[in-house]
Amino acid sequence: MGELAVGVDLGTQGVRAVVSDLRGHVLGQGHAPLASRREGDRHEQDAEQWWSAVGTAVSAALAEAPKWPVLGVATCATSGTVVLTDEALRPTFPALMYDDLRARGHGVLSKIDASVWERLGVRPQPSWALGRIAWLRDRQPAGLVLHQADFVTGRLAGRPVAADTSHALKSGADPVTRDWPEEVLAALGPLPELTKPGAVLGEVCAEAAEHTGLPVGTPIIAGMTDGCAAQLATGALDVGSWNSVLGTTLVVKGVAERRIIDPDGSVYSHLSPDGHWWPGGASSIGAGVLGSEFPGRDLAELDARAPLREALGCVSYPLAGRGERFPFVRPDAEGFTLGEPRDELERYAAVLQGVAFVERLCFEHVAGLGAPVGDTIRVTGGAVRSAAWTQLRADVLGRSLELPEVAQPAFGMAVLAAASATKTTAAEAARDMVRVARVFEPDARVGADLEQGYQRLRRSLLDD
Template sequence: VAVAVSATSGTIVPAGPGGRFLGPALMYDDRRAADLNAEAQRAGAARWNALGLTVGPTAALGRAVWCLRAHGTGLRRVLHTPDVVGGALTGGPVPADWSHALKTGYDPRAGRWADEVFASLDFPVGYLPDVAAPTAEAGTVSPAAAEATGLPAGCSVRLGMTDGCAGQLATGAVAPGQFVGVLGTTYVLKGVSAELVRDPAGALYSHRHPDGWWLPGGASNTGGEALAEVPPERLAGLDRAAAGRGPASYVRYPLRREGERFPFVAAGARGFALGVPEDETDAHRAALEGVAFLERLAVERVEALGVPVTGPLHAAGGGSRSPVWTAIRATVLDRPVLVARRAETAFGAALLAASGTLHEDLAASAAAMAGPGAGAEVVPVRDERAALDDAYGRFVTGLRTRGWLDG
């Protein structure tokens, strides 16, 4: 019935006359235009402040300008991955969605490109695509694309969102107050707010929800990599031992690299331990608790910025497959954790494609396709609540005494 495209945020392709590609895609983590992005940050400081966004060194905005300087008059368009794929599916140009366009310099709050920024960098805004809301129809699958892909001719092509946003939607966190904690190599907290939230520290920024709400989120440097030194075949055994042991005897901030970016920003932050482990099981349990403490701090940070976090916290990522870790997270948060049955980007893209086609809107798509029964609910362990609450207090004090966390 319908299809939507989801890709990495900020991957772009330079195109010339007739849509001819001028070179390979410039990936989302490409830093070649870091100096141009710094100029863009200065030129649009007032706009970015109002949007609650920082133009980082890998932003696609600077790379778009780099494309013009590299290709000169041969450049006609700068396209995002879904613009390329959508054009191939429909047989003609398609608008960009405001999710993939965010890091290229689109202001979803004002509903326009950051004209003054591009003017300061001598980049014609006309080289950028038109922009529309995710779930909007961009066209239909052409006969040629149908033959090439197996999709039915006439299938509606809907605008999607970035992989991170689509993965969030796939968990069922689609309405204001709903948040998901993604525990992979690092920890990411993402959710939905009715109003745009601005974080003075720059740790949190927001995409725009298809229905006009906002999708605030932040990514930590802490997470599953806290267990990187544990051989994979030993994790299950250590988890069982940690579950039987109960709360750790000491407190640990399991940061394995220098610097933290969420829920606080501290370039000099380093991992620390308040005490020493009794044994390997105690050390493992303290690592699990440390990440859970960071998650609680992240939720409290969001709430302190005026965004309510309601109901169970949705959970996704490889770390959510650990029963003891999920139980620790629920206990530290003092709220149920709903482990998402599926959180794949492709499923999120399917929810977007179904919105306005199979179902009335995104909330209806999520209700029908992602839930009820979207996952298993894990409740707090009441007997461990007091000990973990005390340990969390020591964790926060440890961050403050080191000057990384303000009041």
């Protein structure tokens, strides 16, 4: 008989659950959709729907898996999503999603002295959860303010539990002392107790066991944000290792021995369960631009026909919306193309090259701040479905790109649950559970051919 670990991912559009054994074999999966209310700056969800979807997804995953002992369950969620509840964990206000913008003009940051952020080594952005928490407190001063993961883990335990410092980072938590700065509490009011990712929060209660299929008494493990969960799923957990997630946007996260400080605030660092720092940043550049630039087109056909790995007469900064967060902070940034593409195929190639160029600029930025970047990068996200684009990225970065066999954040939470249950480090658990499916090696000749285009875009972005 084997043993199981369960991971849960609370995404924007749905909840996913994964059941894995301790060798990384996924033995069960489940999914349940989520609905949002979007209107102008508003983006809300019903937290009760989260709990309902967790029950559906976890039950489905466990139904596929062998009836082996479950060693633990861990949960990841979107960073910066918060909800207000009463003491019985019943929502008293719709949950504010990570991109709800109604609090962007809130003055809470001006109430907290800059020395607090210097001490924490971060530079809060208007998109962080601080404003949303203050906005909720203005409307309902009483009650519990919980991060999305706190709500679910509390429901699993049948009582409020501590918040992990990863989900609480953008609310002002100190990941080193695992405490809230007094200035933050003065501005926001009472906040959950804090604990480190990988800590045991409690046990699954009888009511939650009936709802999810998890055995009563299953340890509930403190998780991390969805971006950190993706990092765990890739196994890039040793110093100098990095994961680059190219989906709608581009997110890179790596491992360093010390906290990386970025004066511009484009890089922030999570403290890992193993005691290393995970610096990273999220760019607004990504594959999402393809839907607006090439609507309805067969992207596989464009991959095959476009001169992706050739020097072009134009270079593109393919920013889909307005504003950039990483590798530089420019709220007024807009996309542009230097030069005129000859045709649609060259325009397509310029877009894919432009994303790869920005990805390289991201890694050069973190390296310039002192973060070690190794010769191999793990890559995940929807864009890896394009082998041609992934090869182009390897050429531009001049590094080997490795595709993990299973890259779901829910799997990353299963890795963390397994590490906690077996009292090993997350890196040790990942070595047993994570496998590489494919490797893309860089072609130095292609990299040299594209160097001029990269330098042209780099000068345009940084000189401005």
